[in-house]
Amino acid sequence: MKQWKKLLAAALSLSLLTGYGCRKKPAPAPTPTPTAEVTPAPSATPAPTPTPTPEITPTPEPTPEPTPEPTAEAAISEDGIYDTKDEVALYLWTYHHLPDNYMTKKEARKHGWSSGALNRTIEGMCIGGDRFGNNEGHLPKGNTYYECDIDTITKKSRGAKRIVYSADWDIWYTEDHYETFELLYGDGK
Template sequence: MNKKLIVAVILAIVATAAGLRHPANNPPAQQQTAPTSSTAANDISSLTQLQRVASYLHQHQRLPAWYLTKSEARRQGWEPGKGNLCQILPGRAIGGDRFSNREKVLPEKQGRRWFEADVNYDCGRRGSDRMLYSSDGLIYVTSDHYRNVKQVY
């Protein structure tokens, strides 16, 4: 047998044995169990608090990672009419979709695009609290489903 092949086999065996002996060096596998619905509700209520999301958005110019668009959520099993987001995607909220501003409640400017995100979400069906944010850094909030808006940033 070729000496290089023998050395390679021995090194592979030693490396495998060393890896098995020191599992603490390997990161743990992700836990696959979903949180209970009450845990998810508490988490998402805190994560979607208006000031928390507005501050993050103002600082990073993007939504926090727990937001996903309506189409992304639907692809993963969310059915809006059932209000099942917390059961299907615990710890997630809806946000990042385009907002058309058809009613002209928000200031317009050439090239500005508006987006929306749920805030103060407490599982079940989506409430009327929304954050409306623009491509150029403006942030507004509505608590009556777009009838009245208030600037946050």
């Protein structure tokens, strides 16, 4: 038996020397060490972003729209009673006739009026619609003019304030009984 032991010892030695029949234990895999992820610090000037090139589309030519004649239907009613400078001027410009609370001197005489504010004879009424001669020549020549009293509904006299208007709707105001005129509407030609 001694030989047997010798033989076994020799085989074992041989296998140890040659590595036959034995395997080396694999080396353990290296443990990864955690590393901090480094984010680059923002620079003082940001990187430029590319600007998209705009598409050039031809703009259609605007079609001219006719400018409507100024109207003020919402601003002034056609059936109101008016006698102030602004109201009567706007009314004339809008409707091309005097408000219904105006009548000529001839019509007023038929109702008993002779002088002063017509409101004293017929409540709410004013003198207007008579022809104005432009004898002093303060207004452009060659036009036919008409006149109407202003601010007389609450007065006793007709006063000095008038609106003078032409057949082509130039509308003038005088506060000093035809000495000076202010063009309110129209081109004044």
